[in-house]
Amino acid sequence: MLKIEKLSATVADKPILKGLSLTINAGEVHAIMGPNGAGKSTLGYTLGGRPGYEVTGGSVAFDGQDLLALEPHERAAAGLFLGFQYPVEIPGVSFVQFLREAANAQRKVRGEAPLSGGEFLKLAKEQAALLRMDMDMLKRPVNVGFSGGEKKRAEMVQMGILNPKLAILDETDSGLDIDALRICGEGINSIMRKPDKAVLLITHYQRLLDYVQPDFVHVLAGGRIVKTGGPELALQLEEQGYEAVAA
Ligand code: ADP
Ligand code: MG
Ligand code: MG
Numbered sequence: 423m424l425k426i427e428k429l430s431a432t433v434a435d436k437p438i439l440k441g442l443s444l445t446i447n448a449g450e451v452h453a454i455m456g457p458n459g460a461g462k463s464t465l466g467y468t469l470g471g472r473p474g475y476e477v478t479g480g481s482v483a484f485d486g487q488d489l490l491a492l493e494p495h496e497r498a499a500a501g502l503f504l505g506f507q508y509p510v511e512i513p514g515v516s517f518v519q520f521l522r523e524a525a526n527a528q529r530k531v532r533g534e535a536p537l538s539g540g541e542f543l544k545l546a547k548e549q550a551a552l553l554r555m556d557m558d559m560l561k562r563p564v565n566v567g568f569s570g571g572e573k574k575r576a577e578m579v580q581m582g583i584l585n586p587k588l589a590i591l592d593e594t595d596s597g598l599d600i601d602a603l604r605i606c607g608e609g610i611n612s613i614m615r616k617p618d619k620a621v622l623l624i625t626h627y628q629r630l631l632d633y634v635q636p637d638f639v640h641v642l643a644g645g646r647i648v649k650t651g652g653p654e655l656a657l658q659l660e661e662q663g664y665e666a667v668a669a
Contacts, residue, residue: 423448423588423620424489429480430645431468438464440645441480446588446620453623453631453656456642457664462624463507465642466592470504471497485587499531501587505594507624509573512564517576518546518557520564521583528584549582553609570597571606578609589614590622595630607633628656641668 424446431439438461446452456462468475469482471494482489489497512520525545526536537545550557553575565573574594581589594606611634614621623634631639631653639655640647641664649655649668659667 423485424622425481425483426469427481429465429468429482430478431464432476432478433464433474437478438645439468442642442646443480444640444647446622448587448620449617450638451615451621451623451634451636453625453636453639454642454647455625455628455639455656455659455664458626460642461645462642463592466504466506466590466622466624469497469590470494470502495527496531498584498586499528503581503584503586503589505574505577505581505589505591507592507596509565509577511566513566515564516562517560517564517579518543521546521560521580524580525583545583546579549579549613552582552612553578554605555579571599571602574598574606575602575609578606578613582609582613585613587618588620588622590624592624593626594623595625595627603630604633606630610634628660631656643668 426442426444428441428443429439430437430441442465454462464475468477469489477490484500484502487500492500522537522542525542529536546560547557550560555575559572560576560579565576568576591610595603598606607630610621623630623636625631636653639651639653641649641659643664
């Protein structure tokens with residue numbers, strides 16, 4: 423599904439990713455852990471095509487396509503979903519409006535007919551229920567006044583509606599209390615734990631991995647994957663720290 427080969431990227435002319443390689447197959451959940459400033463978010467943004475993140479080498483194939491040749495909106499329409507570490511607020515636009523426009527914009531790029539109002543509402547209600555999110559909440563402006571947990575749950579509702587092939591979730595666990603963590607974890611599992619989908623979890627902590635069990639855990643340091651293991655690697659990192667494990 424995703425094959426990253428020797429990817430190098432700069433942010434503000436500063437080299438951050440330095441020949442990173444990673445392969446993710448359909449049906450797999452991968453976790454990337456690493457110290458602050460290692461370049462984890464940079465990897466997500468670079469794959470998403472965020473302006474300011476410049477690829478200086480390497481290649482990325484997504485579902486058989488050259489991902490790096492696609493515009494950001496084309497990447498999303500091709501089935502790539504990015505959950506951000508810091509969700510944006512959009513005053514004046516309700517979440518349901520935003521979700522419907524996002525879903526239909528992607529369908530348009532794929533040459534599919536837009537969802538009718540009724541179809542969209544049914545889908546939104548199903549996904550909101552899955553994340554225990556009140557529909558009234560989704561009628562409010564995007565993320566404005568939402569708590570950390572509500573923002574993340576709303577983002578998972580968005581993921582459920584867009585129904586991506588690959589979700590890259592950057593610190594979805596940050597700022598979540600125990601209940602929100604469990605609800606988001608269950609949401610990720612029920613939306614994405616499917617044979618034709620894959621997940622890349624970017625996280626500092628092992629706790630989200632109690633709910634969403636990874637098949638592979640990688641350590642990102644110095645702009646590359648320096649170690650790969652199974653779920654036990656996350657536990658070992660938490661106990662011993664990055665320096666001891668990945669030095
Ligand atoms: P992580 O997510 O692993 O904590 P990031 O990918 O956010 O790390 O950051 C990697 C490095 O890139 C850090 O040294 C950070 O300071 C730097 N960086 C990120 N964004 C910018 C930017 N806009 N301008 C300059 N440096 C940046
Ligand atoms: Mg960070
Ligand atoms: Mg980060």
